[in-house]
Amino acid sequence: MRWDWIQNNLENIGELLAFHLYLAVVPVVLGLALALPIGFLAVRWPRLYPPMLATSGVLFSIPSLALFIILPGIIGTQILDPINIVIALTIYAGALLVRPVADGLRSVPDHVRQSATAIGYERWRQVLKVELPIALPFVFAGLRFVTVANISMVSVGALIGIGGLGELFTDGFQRNFVTPIVVGMVLSVALALIADSVIVLIQRVLTPWARAGRSS
Amino acid sequence: MIKFENVTKRYPGGTVAVDELNLTVPPGKITVFVGPSGCGKTTSLRLINRSIELTSGRILVDGRDVTSVPAVALRRGIGYVIQHGGLFPHQTVIDNVATVPYLLGWDKKKARARAHELLERVGLPASFAKRYPAQLSGGQQQRVGVARALAADPPIMLMDEPFSAVDPIVRASLQEEFLRLQQELGKTIVLVTHDIDEAIKLGDNVAVFAEGGKLAQLDSPARILANPADEFVEDLVGRDRGYRGLSFVTAHDLPVHPVPTTALGASTADARAAVRDQRWVLALDADRRPLGWLDVSQSDMDTVDTVESAALLSVGATFTGDSSMRRVLDGALASPAGYSVGVDADGAFTGAVSTAEVAQHLASQDRVSVEPL
Numbered sequence: 001m002r003w004d005w006i007q008n009n010l011e012n013i014g015e016l017l018a019f020h021l022y023l024a025v026v027p028v029v030l031g032l033a034l035a036l037p038i039g040f041l042a043v044r045w046p047r048l049y050p051p052m053l054a055t056s057g058v059l060f061s062i063p064s065l066a067l068f069i070i071l072p073g074i075i076g077t078q079i080l081d082p083i084n085i086v087i088a089l090t091i092y093a094g095a096l097l098v099r100p101v102a103d104g105l106r107s108v109p110d111h112v113r114q115s116a117t118a119i120g121y122e123r124w125r126q127v128l129k130v131e132l133p134i135a136l137p138f139v140f141a142g143l144r145f146v147t148v149a150n151i152s153m154v155s156v157g158a159l160i161g162i163g164g165l166g167e168l169f170t171d172g173f174q175r176n177f178v179t180p181i182v183v184g185m186v187l188s189v190a191l192a193l194i195a196d197s198v199i200v201l202i203q204r205v206l207t208p209w210a211r212a213g214r215s216s
Numbered sequence: 217m218i219k220f221e222n223v224t225k226r227y228p229g230g231t232v233a234v235d236e237l238n239l240t241v242p243p244g245k246i247t248v249f250v251g252p253s254g255c256g257k258t259t260s261l262r263l264i265n266r267s268i269e270l271t272s273g274r275i276l277v278d279g280r281d282v283t284s285v286p287a288v289a290l291r292r293g294i295g296y297v298i299q300h301g302g303l304f305p306h307q308t309v310i311d312n313v314a315t316v317p318y319l320l321g322w323d324k325k326k327a328r329a330r331a332h333e334l335l336e337r338v339g340l341p342a343s344f345a346k347r348y349p350a351q352l353s354g355g356q357q358q359r360v361g362v363a364r365a366l367a368a369d370p371p372i373m374l375m376d377e378p379f380s381a382v383d384p385i386v387r388a389s390l391q392e393e394f395l396r397l398q399q400e401l402g403k404t405i406v407l408v409t410h411d412i413d414e415a416i417k418l419g420d421n422v423a424v425f426a427e428g429g430k431l432a433q434l435d436s437p438a439r440i441l442a443n444p445a446d447e448f449v450e451d452l453v454g455r456d457r458g459y460r461g462l463s464f465v466t467a468h469d470l471p472v473h474p475v476p477t478t479a480l481g482a483s484t485a486d487a488r489a490a491v492r493d494q495r496w497v498l499a500l501d502a503d504r505r506p507l508g509w510l511d512v513s514q515s516d517m518d519t520v521d522t523v524e525s526a527a528l529l530s531v532g533a534t535f536t537g538d539s540s541m542r543r544v545l546d547g548a549l550a551s552p553a554g555y556s557v558g559v560d561a562d563g564a565f566t567g568a569v570s571t572a573e574v575a576q577h578l579a580s581q582d583r584v585s586v587e588p589l
């Protein structure tokens with residue numbers, strides 16, 4: 001370990017860390033925005049559920065490196081544009097989140113849905129104020145998994161030149177120099193742990209009721 | 217008032233759940249839909265607030281065709297209670313109860329104040345307000361469900377098996393409270409159940425549904441028991457309908473007769489002399505109110521000089537002229553002496569009647585057929 005290297009490159013490391021976070025988190029948010037309506041439709045029309053699951057499985061099975069490389073050809077972006085990583089990871093995140101969203105919505109008990117309608121909720125309000133909140137524990141479980149997965153996947157992008165902390169790995173390997181590799185690993189693990197805790201915290205604030213049944 | 221006119225509901229797939237239903241639900245009364253599983257009770261109920269849209273015919277609520285009102289507005293004016301309460305698990309009890317006021321745009325403070333009032337009404341402590349539904353028992357959840365349905369004070373309430381998810385003891389007490397509440401509120405209520413006992417206990421009117429969504433009989437509980445319209449209804453009300461029917465026959469012209477009586481502190485020898493070869497003597501207080509039965513054949517009678525209250529056995533439930541024959545019969549069956557004890561309005565003893573005499577009287581009345589008990 002060369003501590004002086006770390007000291008000299010603090011600024012650069014900070015930038016890579018921030019960029020890594022950006023590359024990991026933005027796709028989760030976008031993916032969730034995609035998964036919510038798709039998951040909702042799959043519950044509304046149950047016939048869509050199996051093909052939707054199959055599609056999301058296929059999408060997720062595409063190797064990330066392949067996707068990073070072929071995406072610019074498909075959508076016409078520059079090969080070195082970070083937008084490629086964002087779009088690719090959004091596809092993964094969306095594909096992974098559709099199922100928790102659908103399962104969450106399906107977990108809403110029938111009598112709850114029925115009584116919401118019978119009481120006089122408009123359709124849209126019922127989805128937003130009753131069904132979605134009750135689906136949240138499932139959605140959050142999905143979010144935790146996807147976020148951590150994304151944080152590690154961003155590094156793969158370093159192989160095509162954009163990888164946040166992953167660039168520390170390529171740098172280290174090329175120069176046969178271990179310090180950046182260790183720094184990159186420690187930071188991405190720390191990032192994953194912190195991101196996960198933040199999500200758990202948000203979940204606790206948003207779903208206090210989910211623990212109520214067990215504590216009594 | 218709710219009126220079904222030739223209402224039919226055919227589900228996609230062809231099931232006719234409700235078939236040409238004609239029925240009037242009078243205002244301020246409890247009308248019970250009862251019948252075997254799958255005969256269209258829930259469907260009929262949910263047609264009223266358009267949770268399900270009908271296929272043909274029409275339903276009028278207070279003279280207005282329900283399809284002429286926007287569904288959401290219609291529903292907010294009709295209370296709805298469902299089997300498991302249908303409470304929102306992610307909201308506190310107080311917010312659950314305040315749901316309809318919120319939807320109607322009341323301000324939060326007023327809605328919550330109203331919700332607190334209702335919690336009290338249905339017998340839940342104010343400390344439950346902040347709990348989540350998962351932290352309540354089934355019976356408590358059911359009460360919250362009733363409170364929620366009442367929150368915006370709708371004139372009509374629809375209840376789908378509201379008491380069937382709880383155990384019999386809790387159910388009985390919920391039913392009692394429900395009747396008490398209805399006495400205060402006088403709502404127009406349609407209640408669905410598959411339990412004929414519940415229908416008879418709660419209904420001012422009972423609509424018996426038959427397989428295939430047909431109405432078999434609509435009548436008062438007493439008339440359903442006394443004159444089942446057909447074999448189907450007769451089967452549903454069961455072999456013991458004679459006994460159930462006694463709930464609706466009063467003891468007005470039931471003849472009673474005197475029995476030997478005594479008083480506390482009287483001599484046991486006199487009491488024995490009064491009964492001659494019989495066994496039971498009824499102890500009365502100074503105002504002639506029954507205190508209990510004394511068994512003069514007991515062996516320790518010889519050693520006791522006066523009538524003591526400790527030696528008395530309970531008279532059980534007494535009856536007046538307004539009591540039901542069911543109460544009279546229950547009293548006689550439960551009595552150690554085999555007599556049901558009649559009293560006047562002040563509680564003073566008027567006379568007694570035995571099980572056999574009750575049966576004889578009923579047979580002579582020809583009002584209700586009493587099958588062998």
Ligand SMILES: Nc1ncnc2c1ncn2[C@@H]1O[C@H](COP(=O)(O)OP(=O)(O)OP(=O)(O)O)[C@@H](O)[C@H]1O
Nearest residue numbers: 227228231233252253254255256257258259260410
């Ligand atoms: N959504 C639906 N689609 C198709 N058929 C339905 C639907 N809902 C109910 N049915 C059918 O309509 C008939 C009446 O059902 P309904 O739920 O009204 O009966 P019910 O009298 O309330 O029975 P239970 O006492 O079991 O609750 C049944 O044969 C049922 O299978």
Ligand SMILES: [Mg+2]
Nearest residue numbers: 257258259408
């Ligand atoms: Mg039903």
